[in-house]
Amino acid sequence: SEERYDQDEDRRRKRMEDLVVKLPTLYGHLMKQLDMFSRSDEEKNIGETIICNIDENGYLRASMEELTEDQGVSTEEIEKTLSLIQTFSPPGVSARNLSECLYLQLVREGRENSLAGKIVKRHLDDLGKKKFKQIAKDLKVSIDEVQKAFSVIHRLDPKPGSAFGACAREITPDILLHPSENSYKIEISNENIPELRISPYYKKLLKNKDTPEETKEYIKKKLNQAMWLIRAVQQRYDTIKKVVGCIVIAQKDFLDNDNDPEFIKPLTLKEVARAVGVSESTVSRVVANKHIDTPAGIFGLKRFFSSQLKQDENGSLSSENVKMKIRELVRNEKPGRPLSDEAIVKALHSEGINIARRTVTKYREALKIPSSSQRRYSCLD
Numbered sequence: 001s002e003e004r005y006d007q008d009e010d011r012r013r014k015r016m017e018d019l020v021v022k023l024p025t026l027y028g029h030l031m032k033q034l035d036m037f038s039r040s041d042e043e044k045n046i047g048e049t050i051i052c053n054i055d056e057n058g059y060l061r062a063s064m065e066e067l068t069e070d071q072g073v074s075t076e077e078i079e080k081t082l083s084l085i086q087t088f089s090p091p092g093v094s095a096r097n098l099s100e101c102l103y104l105q106l107v108r109e110g111r112e113n114s115l116a117g118k119i120v121k122r123h124l125d126d127l128g129k130k131k132f133k134q135i136a137k138d139l140k141v142s143i144d145e146v147q148k149a150f151s152v153i154h155r156l157d158p159k160p161g162s163a164f165g166a167c168a169r170e171i172t173p174d175i176l177l178h179p180s181e182n183s184y185k186i187e188i189s190n191e192n193i194p195e196l197r198i199s200p201y202y203k204k205l206l207k208n209k210d211t212p213e214e215t216k217e218y219i220k221k222k223l224n225q226a227m228w229l230i231r232a233v234q235q236r237y238d239t240i241k242k243v244v245g246c247i248v249i250a251q252k253d254f255l256d257n258d259n260d261p262e263f264i265k266p267l268t269l270k271e272v273a274r275a276v277g278v279s280e281s282t283v284s285r286v287v288a289n290k291h292i293d294t295p296a297g298i299f300g301l302k303r304f305f306s307s308q309l310k311q312d313e314n315g316s317l318s319s320e321n322v323k324m325k326i327r328e329l330v331r332n333e334k335p336g337r338p339l340s341d342e343a344i345v346k347a348l349h350s351e352g353i354n355i356a357r358r359t360v361t362k363y364r365e366a367l368k369i370p371s372s373s374q375r376r377y378s379c380l381d
Contacts, residue, residue: 026058026093026164027051027289033088045281046071046081049269050094052284052302058093058161059101063362066319070268071280092160097365099124105156115141116149125373127153173293175244175301177255184248184255188237196230198223242276243286247304254304258296264320267305322353323363330369338375 030051038044049071053062060082062070067078085094091108095101102120106112119127123135132146139146176187202219205211211219248255250271253263269287273280287301306320329347333339339347341360348355369375 026161030088043081047085048281048284050082050085052288054094056161057159060094060096061366063359090160098158102156115145116152119149173298174290175292177292177294179295186241186244188240198226240286243272243283246272246275251304264306323367326363327367338372340372
């Protein structure tokens with residue numbers, strides 16, 4: 001507390017800090033671009049929710065229905081904002097499937113109307129099986145032209161977001177969850193957050209009669225700014241704790257059963273924001289890239305969110321429940337006779353789950369399950 005300010009030491013420390021290179025996350029990289037190019041607060045809020053649902057490979061893993069319900073806006077508004085994000089770097093980011101990812105990269109190069117563009121939109125499965133002859137026949141071009149287009153497509157990046165996660169890192173949980181009788185105790189980890197405090201040296205300067213008034217005014221101004229920062233950090237702690245508390249209450253059955261997806265309940269950012277009394281964008285920032293240590297292991301906070309599918313007789317069902325049922329249907333399908341997405345829709349309807357085919361396709365792709373034609377020739381992991 002008696003240590004005096006050393007200007008030379010401060011300069012040396014700053015130079016050392018400047019040498020530290022922080023690897024940007026995909027989320028941070030996209031958010032910087034959103035801050036720069038968003039045209040309204042509403043578009044920024046929608047964009048942040050979209051970015052929060054982009055996985056480490058750069059793919060959007062939420063359906064239009066989920067995003068529409070979460071944000072309470074029209075599908076057109078979601079599509080408009082998604083189109084903006086799809087112009088961001090890296091090229092191909094926020095695509096909903098491989099075909100769209102590759103096509104977005106070709107659009108960036110001005111090749112959307114090329115043969116390569118037609119192939120990734122209409123014949124990607126055939127290209128993967130190298131059925132050049134069939135593609136050439138359907139598109140009325142030569143096999144040589146198809147092979148040249150294949151060379152163009154082959155150099156595109158199927159995982160545009162992976163460069164941001166190239167370095168493996170150990171996950172340190174931000175929140176610790178301790179079982180406590182019939183509930184859970186929430187603890188915010190301070191491991192990666194420095195302790196903020198006011199140096200007593202400056203308080204002594206204020207009380208010192210020999211300190212010039214001009215210096216005192218300057219110190220008061222800086223002390224007020226420092227106190228504001230400390231209060232802001234504490235308020236953020238409180239917000240994180242409230243958001244996690246709301247999640248824990250909503251997903252207690254999920255936590256009590258070792259995070260079994262069968263027990264997860266529908267929960268959206270909007271519901272948590274309403275319960276906590278903050279904006280949806282605040283909840284998005286709280287859960288983004290944060291992990292919680294539960295009795296069943298360490299998980300991302302986003303795992304506890306699942307959109308709601310409304311059912312006629314069975315109340316509501318979470319998207320995670322439906323994804324689990326889709327996985328079970330695929331795992332139990334007969335060898336050599338894989339279920340098409342339409343067949344999966346019918347099987348789910350027979351269980352009282354009303355769902356559109358396009359939603360089944362989205363969920364299947366989110367689960368990284370190949371299409372029925374691809375599964376016909378290979379086994380599902």
